[in-house]
Amino acid sequence: MRIFSTFVFHRRQQIFNLRQFQTTTILRNPISIAPIQIPMDATEQSLRQSLSEKSSSVEAQGNAVRALKASRAAKPEIDAAIEQLNKLKLEKSTVEKELQSIISSSGNGSLNREAFRKAVVNTLERRLFYIPSFKIYSGVAGLFDYGPPGCAIKSNVLSFWRQHFILEENMLEVDCPCVTPEVVLKASGHVDKFTDLMVKDEKTGTCYRADHLLKDYCTEKLEKDLTISAEKAAELKDVLAVMEDFSPEQLGAKIREYGITAPDTKNPLSDPYPFNLMFQTSIGPSGLIPGYMRPETAQGIFVNFKDLYYYNGKKLPFAAAQIGQAFRNEISPRQGLLRVREFTLAEIEHFVDPENKSHPKFSDVAKLEFLMFPREEQMSGQSAKKLCLGEAVAKGTVNNETLGYFIGRVYLFLTRLGIDKERLRFRQHLANEMAHYAADCWDAEIESSYGWIECVGIADRSAYDLRAHSDKSGTPLVAEEKFAEPKEVEKLVITPVKKELGLAFKGNQKNVVESLEAMNEEEAMEMKATLESKGEVEFYVCTLKKSVNIKKNMVSISKEKKKEHQRVFTPSVIEPSFGIGRIIYCLYEHCFSTRPSKAGDEQLNLFRFPPLVAPIKCTVFPLVQNQQFEEVAKVISKELASVGISHKIDITGTSIGKRYARTDELGVPFAITVDSDTSVTIRERDSKDQVRVTLKEAASVVSSVSEGKMTWQDVWATFPHHSSAAADE
Amino acid sequence: MRIFSTFVFHRRQQIFNLRQFQTTTILRNPISIAPIQIPMDATEQSLRQSLSEKSSSVEAQGNAVRALKASRAAKPEIDAAIEQLNKLKLEKSTVEKELQSIISSSGNGSLNREAFRKAVVNTLERRLFYIPSFKIYSGVAGLFDYGPPGCAIKSNVLSFWRQHFILEENMLEVDCPCVTPEVVLKASGHVDKFTDLMVKDEKTGTCYRADHLLKDYCTEKLEKDLTISAEKAAELKDVLAVMEDFSPEQLGAKIREYGITAPDTKNPLSDPYPFNLMFQTSIGPSGLIPGYMRPETAQGIFVNFKDLYYYNGKKLPFAAAQIGQAFRNEISPRQGLLRVREFTLAEIEHFVDPENKSHPKFSDVAKLEFLMFPREEQMSGQSAKKLCLGEAVAKGTVNNETLGYFIGRVYLFLTRLGIDKERLRFRQHLANEMAHYAADCWDAEIESSYGWIECVGIADRSAYDLRAHSDKSGTPLVAEEKFAEPKEVEKLVITPVKKELGLAFKGNQKNVVESLEAMNEEEAMEMKATLESKGEVEFYVCTLKKSVNIKKNMVSISKEKKKEHQRVFTPSVIEPSFGIGRIIYCLYEHCFSTRPSKAGDEQLNLFRFPPLVAPIKCTVFPLVQNQQFEEVAKVISKELASVGISHKIDITGTSIGKRYARTDELGVPFAITVDSDTSVTIRERDSKDQVRVTLKEAASVVSSVSEGKMTWQDVWATFPHHSSAAADE
Incomplete structure (x- = not known):
């Protein structure tokens, strides 16, 4: 069921995985911006x-x-x-x-x-699926509580995530603190670059996200002003499409050009400047150790790479995973449950040899077909289309098998939760969206009333993160491949003759030595040739910012054959990162539906959650309030508990139809109604169909159909049907 | 098995549930300190x-x-x-x-x-049960990661907690953010009183916990100095026992009296002063909304009381529960995994009518007998003794049935996890440990190598928390009891005559009116009598800080009969609060054991975890590396997966004895060894006994015994025994 049509023009979502900020630095050079032509x-x-x-x-x-x-x-x-x-x-x-x-x-x-x-x-x-946090104190923007049914759903989603990824793929789970010392987030780049651009009302000091104001201006102009020319309209649409890549200067220029002022006061605005989105704190009593609430869980895994690699018997590939809270001090949270200041992430870091990104289980997902939106299609203004995953990898549309395998597993995960596969697409990052080091990135985007929402990012981040932490910590985060037999390799050997260099360059000797040793093969062989032919050569020393004259006796350059027993390398990491709250919100929208009451006088709400995620699986209703039926209900309740089916007894005197409606609205898939002491009826939520089963069968039927061992169709085909005049009033 | 003897003298643990700080304020008045005589x-x-x-x-x-x-x-x-x-x-x-x-x-x-x-x-x-966080950056004191087996155990403990408390008791689960605005923690008292006393090295500025330094001094003196007199020794022991209740002045006086200096530099120390243990941050971009990382999860429940009460159909009692991270910026964390700066709490707030604290399911736990340590026994220097819970409640040792019910449920929870019941005791808070509003408090304390550790606090906190948030937020957090028939009650009616009061007191009229209306029954009836006899009365107005003369015509006081249809009251809350990390650490100690290897040349470690918490339930070992056995192992693995038993295949060529030892050390309770293609052996970890079962039976036997449907004794009695010369070398 499609509630509303797909946006024709796709807007690039503000990136969910903000670790891609490395790309922003590059994009801040206006020359490299290639505005996309939005048809x-x-x-x-x-x-x-x-x-x-x-x-x-x-x-x-x-x-x-x-x-x-x-x-x-x-x-x-x-x-x-x-x-x-x-x-x-x-x-x-x-x-x-x-x-x-x-x-x-x-x-x-x-x-x-x-x-x-x-x-x-x-x-x-x-129904308390969620509650604005600290409501009695007027709440705080961007903070929400999960209430009882929301908690149950979240717990089911996380259990299934753990089952589907950690257990089935034998991943190594870790659980790291949220409080993180600055040094870690300095290495990862967050301290310097995890920012959004902000403007301030110059008189009141109220803060706004600069891109929000520009976006609001363009959208309103396009929707309400008929007098603007086709050229102007095209310009505004183009601004909407590329504004995420604007530098502070570009954004400021547009705000001035369009005469945008503070929305509440019409006061002039400051120039845009970066605001770091991390919640800052201080660790320990001295106030001297700055720390932050982690903006993602991934860094906790990277810093543990060495221990995890040893734990895994020094074998690649392996994956580590973490579920936990992450924090982002958004400037002005909008979009309700989709943009919040604290949220649950589930992240996987799959470490793999960069020279071999094949995946042994790829064939399990190769035949899947679903909506994909490769870079080319986006650039040429086409829309997402159904592709076969195996073919997408074979053709190189998806960079490698491991990345493809995770795309397939994410597709299975989301659709099994109840995400509509027609409103789920995998969109490839455009070249200018990706970090410079990334090999390929795909976002699982789910269509909601807010448009296409990035819910899972799946990125091949190459060796970037491990290298960054190796550099800053001084601990090599590397893997080794032992060769079955030693390999003979030709290696460049550069030996500066320190005595001669010292005599020639005195205090600068160290700089010259380092520059000589840093030459690559081509440079070194060229120097060797020049020294042999001319006896000396001009050599530029970066750190001295000048050239020096190198003589033949100052350095020896040769190629030597060496036996190597192993290869040491930094693994690549492929990172699927799940925004659990966003997935759950989209699930709410995809499962929500209304239907007329039996009398036709009102619309009743229901959530068509699959049993896997439904907050409880079954309700037990004595048809009318009497001792005998309540006893039967208790017997059934005990049996349901013994087979591990979460359920609730409702013995209120409310009419059975109202009780059905009440649990439909919570998304409870099955209801057992006790109307005798030998047999009961089981009602399925979506079809409202009912079958009659014996008392003894009730718990096991509900358990089978809840756990997917049977479908409702099987149940419907097996048991006598029941129709009740009283039901579903 | 008792590893070491019980401490003879029990030291009152630094309170785990620091919301009991309200007691501290009272105790800061030195007069109210009643030092306990430690024999x-x-x-x-x-x-x-x-x-x-x-x-x-x-x-x-x-x-x-x-x-x-x-x-x-x-x-x-x-x-x-x-x-x-x-x-x-x-x-x-x-x-x-x-x-x-x-x-x-x-x-x-x-x-x-x-x-x-x-x-x-x-x-x-x-074995990576835990890892010091950010190890490659030299770590941060008081922060630890859970590694793969630790994560699996934590996840099992939390699942069981959810099953045992939330599902079995139909509690309402909520999940609130960690970031909390100041106003909430101001109301709860944390902003003002959630502190530890700190001293600084006067020259270097290094911070220490004042009580740690005093404790270290006393302990060392007692252990190493033979020359101190019996009186001096008794004094030091007394200081150790009562120092937690010391005011900053008392603590400072002792530090000066004993000449204690900074441990590292021997420099003089500052006077002790309170340091707030909450991690502070700022919400939003303006820097104007102070916030903290929550020090406990309970406040999130209290502020949602109204919604939860409505969700529960406005019925009492009901319980809400929350599992989540909490944060405490300890001054100088010691005691490894027991005192950390970030930890997982699981908290229950059971809301109940203060006039009826009976519990319908109390009889389920009334017959339990376990170690209890009531106030009287502590004061008279006795030790904990086995009591029957039902009798303890009947005699009033435990204040009420609901508190007793939770004590029983906590006992069942902890012992089912694998906590040794001989090293678990429930200790009642002494009068001066309890907050003034609390009705009764019991801590579940588990004995570890650090002594008796408070792992669960179970407190009847009366109406304190709901009242505090009602007052600060202006939202009444109350419950209603509708009477079956209206009740006639006599009510005091005070009607100030504003006209007369205005003439007499002009600008002060409002203060006088408020003071008159605030009189309690006794005061009002006394005033009425005086006015009737003398025509006027001296009346002290607090807010004016002076007495005024009230005449008969200025106020009318009467008692009127009124019909009331309901009673409105603030519920009491009974709060079991679980430190999950502490429970897990104690579980590690209680389950850890060593035994000699078969050759007797080394001691092998094992964790005797019950299957319920074991990180994985079963390993599958092909006896030797061959295609045929590996195929069989895969078949068994599939069957184990289908019955939901977490397991691992180990096909390394290591000897079977070494592989057993390796999984014993992870606490894996069962191992299936494949030595033919028709039958396999199952080995139990603690007894090292093995039985032989057919290939078809293997998964279901392991599943039954893992899920507690069968005991190993049953298995041992049912299947042929197997002895292997190769095993357990």
Whole structure:
């Protein structure tokens, strides 16, 4: 079921995995920005064009009429000109109406989306799936509690994640603290680069996210201002598409160009400047050890690489995983449950030999087909399309088998949770979205009322993270490949003759020695040749910022054959990173539905959660309040407990139809209704179908169908059907 | 198995649930401190007494000898005096040796404990049960990671907690953020009172916990200085016992009295001053909203009381629960995994009508018998003893049934995890340990190499927390009891006559009105009587800090009968609070054991974890490396997976004995060894016994015995025994 149409033009989401900030630095050089051509809807474009032409014609004809009148022309001539003017005005008005209707239809789309979202969110809040945190103290933007059904769902999602990834793939789970000393996040780059651009109201000091203001301006202009030209509209759409890559200067320039002011006060705004999104704190009593609440869980894994590698018997590949809280001090959180200041991440770091990224289990997922959105399709304005994963890897669309394997596993994970596969796509990062060191990145994006939301990032980050921590900590985070037989390799040997160099360069000797030793093979062999032919050579020493004269007796350069017993290398890391809260929110939207009550007088809400994630699997209802039925209900409850099925007894006197409606709204898939002491009925939530089973069968049937050992179709085919006039009023 | 003897003298642990700091404020008034008389070991006392007497005798006799010599007394007289001196010296030396041996035997006890702890901790660290966090950056004191087996155990403990408490008791689970705005923690009292006392090295600025320094001084003096008198020893022991209740002034006075200096530099120390243990941060970009990382999870539940009460159909009692991270910026963390700066708490807040604290399921636990340590026994120097829970509640030793019910459930929880019931006791808080509002508190304490450790606090906190948040937030956090029939009650009605009061007191009218309305029944009825007899009365107005003259026409006071339809009240809360990391650490110690290898040449470590918490339940070993056995192992692995038993295949060529030893050290309870393609053996870890089962039976037998449906005794009685010469080398 599609609630609303797919956005035609995809906007690049603000990246979820902000470790890709390394790309931003590069992009801050305006030269490297390659704005993407966003194809504007052809009709809209031609209408804006036509409206602008008609306006010019009307103006020209108006002038003509005035000129005729001024020159006291003949009345028929003036009348003809006026008639022509009215005709042109009519044409202009027709075009105007047409354009208005096109813009507002996309506007209506967003109205529908908002109405749908409101219905979902109202239900979620009323049934305590979530609660704005610290509500009695007016709350804090971007902080939410999970209430009882939300907790149960989160716990089910995390259990399944642990089962699907950690247990089935034999991953090494770790659990690291949230409080992290600065040195770790300095090495990872977060201290310097984990920022958003902020502007301040110059008079009140109120802070805004600079890109939000620019985005709001462009969106409103496009939706409400019919007078802007097709060129202007195209420009605004282009700004929307590329603004994430803007440098502070570019963003500031646009804000000034468009005359954007503080939304609340209309005061002028400061220039944009970076605000670090980490919550800062201080470790220990001295106040001297700065620390942060981790913005992701991955760093805890990287710093443990060495221990984990040994634990795994020094074998590659292996994966480590972590589930835990992460923190981002958002400037002004919007988008409800999707952009929050504290959230649960589940991250995998799969360490692999960069020279061999094949995956032994790739064939298990190779035949899967689902929506993929490769770079080329995005650049050429096409939309996502169904591809076979095996082919995508074979053709090189997906960089390697291991990355492909995880894409497939993520697809299975999300769809088994209940994510609609028609509203799930894997979008490849564009070249300018990716960090410079990354080999390839794909985001699992789920369509929601907020648009396409990045919920899982799957990145081949090459050796970047391990190298960064090796460098800063001085602990080599490397793997070794022992050769079955020693290999003979030719190695460049550069031996500076320190005595001669010391005599020649005195205090600069050390710099010269280091520069000589740092030469690559080509440079060294060229120097060798020059020294042999000319006896000396000019050599530029970086650290001295000048050239020096190197003589033949100052350095010996040769190639020597050596036997090597092993290869030492920094593993590549492939990182699937899951935003658990975002997945759960999208799941809420995908599972939410309404249907008329039996009397047809109201719309009833239901969540069509698969049993795997449903907060409880089954309710037990004595049909009417009596001792005998309550005893039977207790017997069934005990049996359900013994087979590990979470359930609840509801012995309130409310009508059975109302009780069904109440649990439908919590997404409980099955209800056992006790209406005798020998047999009971089982009702399935989505179909509202009921079967009759004996008392003894009840728990085992519900258990089988909850745990996926049977489908409801099997149950329906096996047991006598039951229809109840009283039910589902 | 008891590894080391119980501490004879129990030291009150630094309280785990620091919300009991409210007690501290009271205790800061030195008058209210009632130091507990710690009975010193009688032998030690008499030896110290005797040593001091002998020393005096030796000194006196020495003086006598010198006097005789000076007076040139006769030689035989002098010789006799010298003989007597030597005899006294010998006696003194004997007593000295005896005392030394007694002190060092208790010292040896602590040496044994330390050696044991070292063995456990080495194994835990080597097998990555835990890892010091950020190790490659030299770590941060008080922060630890869980490695793979540690994570699996934690996950098992939390699953069981969720099953045992949340599911079985139908609790409402919530999941709130760690980042908490100041207003919430101001209301709870943490901002003002969640502190430890700190001293600084006056020259270097290094910080120490003041009580640690005093404790170290006393302990060392008692253990190493034989010359201190019995009185001095008793004083030091007394200080150790009561120092937790010292005010900053008292602590500072003791530090000065004993001349304690900075341990590293011997520099003088500052006066003790309170240091707040919360990690502080700032929410949002403005820097204007102070926040903290929560020091406990309970506040998140209290602030949601109203929503949860409605969710529960406005019925009491009900319980809410939360599992999550909590943070404490310890001044100088010691005691390894027991005192950390970030940890997982699992907390329950059970809301109950203060007028009815009975529990419908109390009979389920009433017959349990276990070690309890009531207040009286502690005060009179006795030790913990086995009591029947039902009797303890009936006699009023435990305040009420609900508190008793949770004590019983906690006992079942801990012992099912594998905590040794002989080293688990429930200790009641002494009157001066408890917050003034608390009705009763019991700690589940587990004995470890660090002594008796508080792992679970179970407190009846009355209405304190809900009232605090009602007051600060202005949202009434109350429950209602609707009466079946309206009840007639007599109510005090105070009606200030504002016109008269305005004329008399002008601008002060409001203060007078408020003070009049705030009178309690007794005060009001007394005023009424005086007004009726004398026509006027002197009345002290707090907010004006003076008395005013109230005349008869200024206020009307009466008692009126009213019909009430409901009772509105603040529920009491009973709070079991679990330190998950502490429980796990104690579990490690209780399950750790060593036994000689078969050859008898080394000691092998094992963890005797019950299957419930074991990191994996089963290993599958092909006896030798061959294709056929590996295929069989894969078949068994698939079957184990299908019945949900976590397991691992180990196909390394290592000897089977070594592979058994390796998994014993991880605490894996069962091993399936494949030595044919029709049958396999199953080995149990603790007994090392093996049975032979058919290939088809293997998975289901391991599953039954792992999930507690069968015991190993049942398995042993059912299947043919197997003995292997190769095994357990």
